[in-house]
Amino acid sequence: MSDPGWFEEGARVAVLTAEPIGKPLDYRAPEGGCFSGAFVEVPLGPRKVLGVVWGRGAGDFDMAKLRSVIRVFDVAPMREELRDFLLRMADYTMTALPQVLRLATRAPGLGDPPGLRRIYRLGGDAPARMTDARTRVLEVLRDHGGAGFHLGELAHLAEVTPQVVKGLVKTGAVIEAEVPRDLPFPRLDPNLPGKALSQAQAQAADALRAGAGGYSTTLLKGVTGSGKTEVYLEAVAHCLAQGRQALVLLPEIALSSEFLARVEARFGALPGEWHSGVTQSERRRLWKACGSGDVQLVVGARSALFLPFRDLGLIVVDEEHDGSYKQEEGVLYNARDMAVLRASLASAQVVLASATPSLESWVNASAGKYARLDLGARFGTAEMPDMGAIDMREEALEAGSWIGPTLVSEVTRRIAEGQQSMLFLNRRGYAPVTICRACGHQIACDHCDARMVEHRFLKRLVCHQCGETKPIPTKCPSCEVEGKLAPVGPGVERLAEEVTRRFPDARLSVLSSDLFGSARALKETIVEIANGGADIIIGTQIVAKGHNFPKLTLVGVIDADLGLQGSDLRAAEKTFQLMRQVAGRAGRAEDKGVALLQTFQPEHPVIRAILGGDEEAFWAQEAAARQAQGVPPYGRMAGIILSGPDLQPLFDIGSQLARNDGALRRVGAQVFGPAPAPIARVRGRHRVRMLIKADKGAPLQAALKGWLKGLRLPNNARIAVDIDPQSFF
């Protein structure tokens, strides 16, 4: 059915809404007509909802009863490229189209007329009388560094009534102001001079410029500190100079002020930002500016991929191997893969940047599907760190401690020399397990099949699956003996205790996402560390990415074996990436760095590969192993997760599906399971998993569709299909 692009008043149009109806519904085009792709308001039952004109109406509904589109919003219509992308993405991820549309309309108040709006922001005077509620309001305002809020949003974020905010206005601590809605974005100047590039950097930048103008994907692989960011900023400059828009995706936590500062230094102004920390009105402003073309560069988390760009010319996926690009809730998609899809529809260039690419991208580059650029050395005089193993079988470790004598002496030396050390442990909290020394009982979550993790800082036990917390009991919930509960194993908080005991005079900074009230506080701490404000840094995996700490010359990995346990098909790959990334934090300036891995199995092939540094050999070997097993990226997989309040019906459905696997067998796919999921209960719901494996070329989604057609689920049971699963919990 061809799309005429414009509909006269009264014409039959199909409108897709984000409501769970499944397909577009027919309406009459409103007075004045409407474009295809227009954002509109339509009546749905008694409600008015947002929708997008999806094309000509299907015509299966009586014209006389057809309701009219209420109004067309004053924003740019959704371009065909984005509509295509949403359709293809819904197909690929096997998600209902309305759910995918919701990802592309996550900006509130799109229909609000432009004009003035009243905002509340920080004033100069401190109120004479402080209350907890007032303190919270001022904290929220400070946390957003000068941004103005709507009254409702501010009150909500601070968990106070609007009266509290109004009260603060009277004291002068908060200012009420009328500001124009949606200020324009400052212009970025791509012609400002960038840093002088090294020869290798300049070559890579040239190659990226040469590849611009149409669709292509390039893997930009450069060792940590080689200047990948400088190189892809040149591609951004080129894209902006062509008058097209650019998008840089960063793993959420790495949306650091450091990166924004680099953009500002390069282009003379800040880019648009899109992530969970952005206020609602800022969201709407950016969303609209993307459509009108007023914003040139957006820096964002994975959901920025769904913004309605007018002319997207470049998508950079920085740290492309990062696990956080896979959305694991709601619509299950991998933003890296979807970036390639969107770019191919928008005739845009993709740059996948990483020091430790995913095996998928490495294989695509080896096969010639992606171009590949390499930066083999660090920029300037900085050298790659030396890497070594500390054989823990030979270290005399005291009970209740985790830092061996070798690391202790290395840290001691650095403190004396005014250098920084980082101790890495990928475990939040105080201790992963709390055990009763009288009966052996381990404290578990009431709603999940998971042990509770002690967080001493919060003075509570926390379930890392569902977030449920409870006070740390004094007696065992099982045998009721008093005072016998003991923590087992280390988390970063416990490691911090040991550091304080061993190095009482050192300045310690613990970087764990849960220890910071806001993203801003975390960012500030990172800046402080970079300026030399700590001697020892303890961190979970948030420290592994992207940070530049010039004084850091030692990285000590407390437990390098941690990621090697478990049956995850990517265990080796992930450990390799994480260890190389963490090690890459050391010695980024003049002083040479060293990374030491505490391990009980120094001969393990993965540990040897990490130490040896022959990355190509590691990937080649890992690729060969996956190929032999027919698993991704050489085979395809889909995870099926059945969940519900009762276990038996889930197994019954699973077994029935497994028996009736004709649709899958016809394309050569195999079904495994049903089996209880490794985490068999989350938030009180039982979980049963199945795994589908197929050859690389098999039409997996179509087969799955046929297989699941007509499936009837009992009340409260749900099924989720995870194409290309990354996690198997």
Ligand SMILES: Nc1ncnc2c1ncn2[C@@H]1O[C@H](COP(=O)(O)OP(=O)(O)OP(=O)(O)O)[C@@H](O)[C@H]1O
């Ligand atoms: N051509 C250059 N001129 C001046 N400084 C540079 C240049 N290239 C890189 N640098 C500096 O070297 C450091 C590392 O560069 P950058 O952060 O771009 O590397 P990266 O490859 O992205 O690192 P990682 O993968 O570890 O995040 C930064 O402080 C950067 O400013």
Ligand SMILES: [Zn+2]
């Ligand atoms: Zn739980």
